[in-house]
Amino acid sequence: MAIAESAAAGGRIVTIGEILVEIMATQPGDGFRAPIELTGPYPSGAPAIFIDQVAKLGQPCAIISCVGDDDFGWVNIDRLKRDGCDVSGIEVRDDQVTGSAFVRYTTSGDRNFVFNIRNSAAGQTRVTEAAAALLADCAHLHVMGSSLSSASLIRETQEAVAAVKGRGGTISFDPNVRKEILGAPDVLQAISYMLSACDIFMPSGAELTMLTEAKTEAAAIAEILGRGITAVVVKRGAEGASYHDSTQDRRIAGFAVTELDPTGAGDCFGATFVTCRLQGRPIADCLRYAAASGALAVTRRGPMEGTSSFAELDALIGEGAVQ
Amino acid sequence: MAIAESAAAGGRIVTIGEILVEIMATQPGDGFRAPIELTGPYPSGAPAIFIDQVAKLGQPCAIISCVGDDDFGWVNIDRLKRDGCDVSGIEVRDDQVTGSAFVRYTTSGDRNFVFNIRNSAAGQTRVTEAAAALLADCAHLHVMGSSLSSASLIRETQEAVAAVKGRGGTISFDPNVRKEILGAPDVLQAISYMLSACDIFMPSGAELTMLTEAKTEAAAIAEILGRGITAVVVKRGAEGASYHDSTQDRRIAGFAVTELDPTGAGDCFGATFVTCRLQGRPIADCLRYAAASGALAVTRRGPMEGTSSFAELDALIGEGAVQ
Numbered sequence: 001m002a003i004a005e006s007a008a009a010g011g012r013i014v015t016i017g018e019i020l021v022e023i024m025a026t027q028p029g030d031g032f033r034a035p036i037e038l039t040g041p042y043p044s045g046a047p048a049i050f051i052d053q054v055a056k057l058g059q060p061c062a063i064i065s066c067v068g069d070d071d072f073g074w075v076n077i078d079r080l081k082r083d084g085c086d087v088s089g090i091e092v093r094d095d096q097v098t099g100s101a102f103v104r105y106t107t108s109g110d111r112n113f114v115f116n117i118r119n120s121a122a123g124q125t126r127v128t129e130a131a132a133a134l135l136a137d138c139a140h141l142h143v144m145g146s147s148l149s150s151a152s153l154i155r156e157t158q159e160a161v162a163a164v165k166g167r168g169g170t171i172s173f174d175p176n177v178r179k180e181i182l183g184a185p186d187v188l189q190a191i192s193y194m195l196s197a198c199d200i201f202m203p204s205g206a207e208l209t210m211l212t213e214a215k216t217e218a219a220a221i222a223e224i225l226g227r228g229i230t231a232v233v234v235k236r237g238a239e240g241a242s243y244h245d246s247t248q249d250r251r252i253a254g255f256a257v258t259e260l261d262p263t264g265a266g267d268c269f270g271a272t273f274v275t276c277r278l279q280g281r282p283i284a285d286c287l288r289y290a291a292a293s294g295a296l297a298v299t300r301r302g303p304m305e306g307t308s309s310f311a312e313l314d315a316l317i318g319e320g321a322v323q
Numbered sequence: 324m325a326i327a328e329s330a331a332a333g334g335r336i337v338t339i340g341e342i343l344v345e346i347m348a349t350q351p352g353d354g355f356r357a358p359i360e361l362t363g364p365y366p367s368g369a370p371a372i373f374i375d376q377v378a379k380l381g382q383p384c385a386i387i388s389c390v391g392d393d394d395f396g397w398v399n400i401d402r403l404k405r406d407g408c409d410v411s412g413i414e415v416r417d418d419q420v421t422g423s424a425f426v427r428y429t430t431s432g433d434r435n436f437v438f439n440i441r442n443s444a445a446g447q448t449r450v451t452e453a454a455a456a457l458l459a460d461c462a463h464l465h466v467m468g469s470s471l472s473s474a475s476l477i478r479e480t481q482e483a484v485a486a487v488k489g490r491g492g493t494i495s496f497d498p499n500v501r502k503e504i505l506g507a508p509d510v511l512q513a514i515s516y517m518l519s520a521c522d523i524f525m526p527s528g529a530e531l532t533m534l535t536e537a538k539t540e541a542a543a544i545a546e547i548l549g550r551g552i553t554a555v556v557v558k559r560g561a562e563g564a565s566y567h568d569s570t571q572d573r574r575i576a577g578f579a580v581t582e583l584d585p586t587g588a589g590d591c592f593g594a595t596f597v598t599c600r601l602q603g604r605p606i607a608d609c610l611r612y613a614a615a616s617g618a619l620a621v622t623r624r625g626p627m628e629g630t631s632s633f634a635e636l637d638a639l640i641g642e643g644a645v646q
Binding site: 031112 | 346354356357359361393397401420435442
């Protein structure tokens with residue numbers, strides 16, 4: 001595995017992308033066209049959730065992002081710092097407002113959003129001097145498709161990817177695509193670039209065939225591996241996950257837990273898989289820990305509230321509550 | 324009075340400035356650095372509250388503003404339209420997010436805010452073709468100091484002022500200054516310009532002496548009237564208000580009501596005063612209706628929830644509940 005060979009088990013994992021607060025409706029329904037009960041601000045943003053989960057596992061890590069000099073920025077910085085993440089790559093700007101996402105579940109389980117990302121501080125994320133220093137000592141870089149929402153964010157992300165690859169580090173990519181950003185110019189092209197640049201590709205469900213000629217799952221996996229990607233990890237929510245490389249296919253069932261809030265589960269899964277792999281653990285263990293991490297995430301309300309330590313993951317695994 | 328002479332009683336009142344949603348903390352405390360209970364989105368923005376109050380009084384009116392094509396924009400447009408405001412001057416942009424204000428009262432009654440205004444759709448407010456058509460048939464334009472938060476907003480506002488004055492319309496100005504915008508370049512200068520351009524100046528408390536050489540209230544009023552402004556109306560919250568022109572000084576006590584949420588009370592007061600004045604009512608009646616309007620506003624939770632019809636104002640006045 002390129003990823004295991006690329007760095008010592010203690011190597012730093014870095015991500016680049018949006019830090020947000022999430023404001024959640026307490027009751028399901030349609031959208032935000034009348035005053036309703038809400039709760040927040042919760043620390044959020046897919047890359048931020050990812051890196052907080054990495055930090056909880058004790059792995060050296062950092063995030064490159066941008067927040068406003070406001071309570072919504074500090075609620076995130078305080079949390080990430082508390083959990084062990086290096087926050088030196090987070091630029092704090094007093095002329096910007098921290099990004100936000102209002103989320104409301106519909107009665108059918110879909111989600112309605114009101115996002116402020118592109119025009120928020122998150123949209124100003126760039127590789128500052130401090131961020132460049134982090135990338136200069138980085139074993140692995142993780143990129144979320146949700147972060148590729150503007151030309152400038154795509155440029156900064158590709159700069160970070162090039163810096164890490166140039167020094168022999170590895171890359172993981174979670175397409176994490178919402179319909180909201182697919183309309184933006186260059187986004188599909190940027191996702192294709194990431195697919196060609198990454199070592200580990202971690203789609204959820206239908207994302208697997210979104211960028212392939214192949215229409216079936218097996219054919220899509222073969223097509224992607226054929227492009228030179230080391231491994232494909234397919235996240236399947238409550239059904240668990242599967243791992244595929246040129247020599248093996250493995251599948252793990254999901255852990256049986258009571259779902260309270262699915263937001264962030266995929267990010268936790270990915271963070272735990274990448275961390276375990278970087279630590280040189282066997283694929284089966286990486287999958288098991290990742291599935292446990294995703295399962296615990298859904299039992300907590302709030303996107304970043306469900307990140308877990310190895311002790312917490314071991315406790316769930318010890319219960320043997322696989323579905 | 325220039326304002327009464329300038330147009331028929333049925334003339335249109337227009338304002339230009341920010342449309343926002345407000346998200347309120349349900350419990351007092353300090354800021355937003357941890358998840359708390361919230362409620363919202365409430366239609367908001369000082370100019371929007373002002374014009375909604377004008378609409379409730381049956382006066383033809385319109386607002387020039389900009390919102391995102393999102394639930395937060397539509398909750399405002401739907402409300403303003405329902406209450407009788409012409410919404411053709413509200414530009415709806417799909418590349419922008421509607422502005423927002425998170426508000427939390429401290430235990431001492433101060434307010435903590437997290438604003439997204441300058442970088443939101445509200446920051447893109449401009450005199451579109453539709454807005455220019457509204458200004459071409461406008462008896463009176465009202466400007467809030469809170470709307471003068473960037474060079475481009477100042478430019479668009481001054482363009483609107485010039486258009487209305489050029490056709491013989493009148494101008495009112497509520498400095499409505501928050502410390503957050505006084506730091507911005509050109510803001511003080513823009514406020515000074517409005518002070519020289521307006522017919523009616525409507526400060527609250529300490530705002531009266533903020534822009535005068537004079538340090539006492541009486542001297543400040545004399546200084547401002549000496550600059551050629553027709554009338555000064557000083558809003559005094561629960562203590563009522565006072566009116567001053569070159570020939571008279573009048574004072575009205577506040578109505579005794581139970582305060583639930585003071586946000587928007589000054590905007591309602593100003594809207595009702597300007598509307599009554601434009602309708603040719605005597606100063607004493609204008610003050611009484613305006614004070615009643617401000618009083619009713621504080622009895623409702625939510626910035627725009629406390630706008631009132633003449634019937635509602637008459638009911639309060641009939642109760643004779645002056646403090």
